[in-house]
Every structure is written in structure tokens, then in C-alpha cells.
Amino acid sequence: MASTLLPAIHHVALICSDYARSKAFYSETLGFRIIREVYRAERDSWKLDLEVSPGVSLELFSFPSPPPRPSRPEAQGLRHLAFSVPDVDAVIATLLERGVTCEPVRVDEFTDRRFTFFADPDGLPIELYEA
CATH class of the missing domain: 3.10.180.10 (2,3-Dihydroxybiphenyl 1,2-Dioxygenase, domain 1)
Structure with a gap:
């Protein structure tokens, strides 16, 4: 359990x-x-x-x-969706080939894991988190 x-x-x-x-x-x-x-x-x-x-x-x-969702930084409600990926750089390269731009890769100060963000067509932030 x-x-x-x-x-x-x-x-x-x-x-x-x-x-x-x-x-x-x-x-x-x-x-x-x-x-x-x-x-x-x-x-x-x-x-x-x-x-x-x-x-x-x-x-x-x-x-x-549908009314737009407030998405400015730190708006109340859903902040972002995060997906676990084995290799952030490989996923970024594939997304770039498909016309999706990602933010610069950052490192989580608490876990030392690499991550980045991109947006869906409505501006919803999507995170790639290297597992």
C-alpha cells in the first residue's frame, strides 16, 4: 500500500x-x-x-x-505541468525541430537536477525535469 x-x-x-x-x-x-x-x-x-x-x-x-486564465508569474491556481525526462537536452533538441522554443536550462538548487520550461499554445507553462 x-x-x-x-x-x-x-x-x-x-x-x-x-x-x-x-x-x-x-x-x-x-x-x-x-x-x-x-x-x-x-x-x-x-x-x-x-x-x-x-x-x-x-x-x-x-x-x-472560455475565459483566459491568468498566467503571470505566481498567479493563484495551477502553476505549471512538469514532465520527467531522462535527458533534457535531447527533448529540447526534438522540440526545437518541431518549432517549440524552450527557456535556457536551469539547475534546481535543492536537487541539482536540470530543468527548463516551454509553453503550450495557450501559454500554459510546461516543465521538463531531468530525472
């Missing part, structure tokens, strides 16, 4: 401003596998389930005219 009450993340849900653009970014640019895609007519909304890793998914939603 896990030592915490909530032992794992099952999924993360995002609402995007441009469904087609975000679908392409997460499935093609980042390479997450599409599990299912459903149009919910009663809500005029798409829901896309993407596999991040076994047992962990990303839910991408569209809604008519």
Missing part, C-alpha cells in the same frame, strides 16, 4: 482556446497517444483523452469562448 492517501495522478484536465491547435500540439508535437475523442453536442464541446504514460492521461477540453 502506498504511503500517502493519494498515491498517483490519474489525469490532468486542460481547457484550450483553439481545440484543433491544442490537439495537434499535444498529440503531434509532444507525441501523446490519442486514447479517445468525443464531441459532446449538448455542451458544444470536444473532449480528447491522451496517454501521457501508462495510467496517466491528459484530458483536453474545448468550450465556446
Whole structure:
């Protein structure tokens, strides 16, 4: 049995401003596998389930005219999504080939691990953290 009450993340849900653009970014640019895609007519909304890793998914939603999320530094709420990668430099190189620019690599002062950030199509900060 896990030592915490909530032992794992099952999924993360995002609402995007441009469904087609975000679908392409997460499935093609980042390479997450599409599990299912459903149009919910009663809500005029798409829901896309993407596999991040076994047992962990990303839910991408569209809604008519969603309000923008404050994303200035240290805004209340979700700060960023972080993904564990074995080699930050290799992932950065692949992202650059796919048109995604990353910030300069930094080193976590407490763990000595390397990390960087880039943004999704709506400006959501995404972190790459070298495991």
C-alpha cells in the first residue's frame, strides 16, 4: 500500500482556446497517444483523452469562448505541468525541430537536477525535469 492517501495522478484536465491547435500540439508535437475523442453536442464541446504514460492521461477540453486564465508569474491556481525526462537536452533538441522554443536550462538548487520550461499554445507553462 502506498504511503500517502493519494498515491498517483490519474489525469490532468486542460481547457484550450483553439481545440484543433491544442490537439495537434499535444498529440503531434509532444507525441501523446490519442486514447479517445468525443464531441459532446449538448455542451458544444470536444473532449480528447491522451496517454501521457501508462495510467496517466491528459484530458483536453474545448468550450465556446472560455475565459483566459491568468498566467503571470505566481498567479493563484495551477502553476505549471512538469514532465520527467531522462535527458533534457535531447527533448529540447526534438522540440526545437518541431518549432517549440524552450527557456535556457536551469539547475534546481535543492536537487541539482536540470530543468527548463516551454509553453503550450495557450501559454500554459510546461516543465521538463531531468530525472
